Amino acid sequence: MKHKYIGKISIMTMIFALFVSFIAASPKPADAASTVNLKAKSAILVDADSGKILYEKNADQALPPASMTKMMTEYIVLEAIKKGDISWDTTTQISDYAYSISGNATFSGVGLTQDKNYTVKELYKAMAINSDNGTTIALAELVAGSEGNFVKMMNKKAKEMKLPDYKFVNSSGLDNESLGKNYPKGTDPDGVDMLSARSAALLAYHLVNDFPEALEYSSMPKAKFDKQTITNWNWMLPHHTVNFDQYYYEGVDGLKTGHTDLAGYCFTATAERDGHRLISVVMKTNSEDTRFKETAKLLDYGYSQFGQKNLFPTGYQLKGKKTLPVVKGKEDTVDIATNNDFKVLLKKGEEKKYKITYHIDKSKLNEDGQLVAPVKKGEKLGTAEIVYKGKDLGYINGKTGSQIDLVATKSVDKSNWFMLALGALGDFFTNLFSSAVDMVKGWFS
Known part of the structure; x- marks a missing residue:
């Protein structure tokens, strides 16, 4: 009987020890949330208010940004509107070059019509929501006269913004090779736009802070354009479509997706919760699904691990x-x-x-x-x-x-003149006494 009792005690002790070991080895929820393991070549997370960097991974590696290039085009168009060079109601027609790109389904083309007046607002919506390349080129030609001149404006603005790593060769983010003979004058016919995650985040930082109205368009899941419905490639918006429900992220209202064979799947996102806005960038992921899931990881990290506090x-x-x-x-x-x-x-x-x-x-x-x-x-x-x-x-x-x-x-x-005079007199006698003491000490030293 005694041996059975001792045996039971030993078994219970072993089970308890294993349980304690398991608990000790298991990551605490806070510890698990405080780390980010991203399936992206390069990434960064930034506080949109202060510009404070909360996370980075290979953030200085310059990579093709694909259509994230359009953030710079959006910025320059919005700046031209602010300056009064153009307005939302300014109209333009579509050049042969822009028309040929827009008609190509592989280039996210909406199928523009020639000999028709389009407003800046219509073209901007197609660019910001559907990432249309033809409308992007049309806006570049309107603002600068040619895409070649517009590219010069893009690189100049990048320098003003102090983007650390950049090269713009066209307004859309397509490879110049895809543009054929229409590649912008003054650029390499085989050239590719290049940005690091840090540069993309800084560009997004300027866009959302200098022109918050950009978010009015980037937050639209769908819109009407030229008698058709265009859809936003940002699946983290509330699309009200069952297929995209798994990607919805509360607070996301932008900003720009991008994809080419060379660039992989990229995404510059921004979200706001309780007045706290974050900007994230993931570059060169391997699928549409991955770029949104990795973005969610970054945003979760930011919102779960960081907060404003009045320390002093x-x-x-x-x-x-x-x-x-x-x-x-x-x-x-x-x-x-x-x-x-x-x-x-x-x-x-x-x-x-x-x-x-x-x-x-x-x-x-x-x-x-x-x-x-x-x-x-x-x-x-x-x-x-x-x-x-x-x-x-x-x-x-x-x-x-x-x-x-x-x-x-x-x-x-x-102090009044009398008190200042007394103070000065006191200082005089104090200094005089000190000098006398020093002199007497000198006699006997």
Whole structure:
């Protein structure tokens, strides 16, 4: 009986040990969510407000972006509208070149009609929603006179935006070889548009921030064009079609898909949830299905692992540096504090990795490092900078860090002439006494 009891205890102990080992070896939900394993050659995830990079994989490798090229075409068209060079109601007709491309079903052609006036709005919708190449070329010719001139504008704008890796050879993203004799003048007949994921994300960052109206079109699942229905290639939008339900992602409202044999399947996405917008890029995936599933992984990572937090509220004072010395004032010091909230987009659990450092404006101080009265309440005396003690991926827009103003919390009036005179007299006798003491010490040294 005793042996049976001991045997049962041993078996239960072994089962318990195995259970504990299994629990210890299993990844915790938070740990699993904090990593991203992407089936994409290159990728990046960016906060659309600050430009902060949240994730990257081979983000500087230049690859063919295919129709993601059209984000630059969209930007330049919208800029031309803003400048008044054209309007949404401006009309144009279709050239032989644009017509031949649009009539080719392999080039996402909607089948344009010649000898017909199309408005800029009609052409833009076909380009942004259906990724039509013919309408893209027609817009380029309208804005710049020729696609060759438009390509020059694209590369110039890329330089202005400080895209790190780019080469534009046409407005649509097709390989120049596919355009035949119509390839843009001044470009390589075998040329291919090139962008890195970082450059595509920066281009998208400028597009959604400078021209948010672009999202009105990129968010349309379907639209009417020239008596036909055109469909958006972005399956993450609410298409209300059973086949695409599995790809729908709450908050996605753009931005641009792309595909060629050379480029593979690419996608620059953007989504907004609770006022927080993200931009993601995946390049050279192996299928339409994959590019959307990998995008969902990136967005899930961003929304589950990052959030805005007010780490240092308005009026925050750094310990040991709460005051600055003041001379010629009714008070000897003045309190300094931040004049705004210091909100930071941070990864969960990393709050303690953020610190504040002060940069006092030296032009406000005398040679002894003191403020000279009067000092006004709210007067800017320097800046407070956030410092992150961790692996920093930086900012897509070249930003180096967040700063807010350091200000005086109250006024310090200048002392009256009598008190200043007494102070000066006191300083005189203090200095005189010190000199006398030093002289006497010298006699006996």
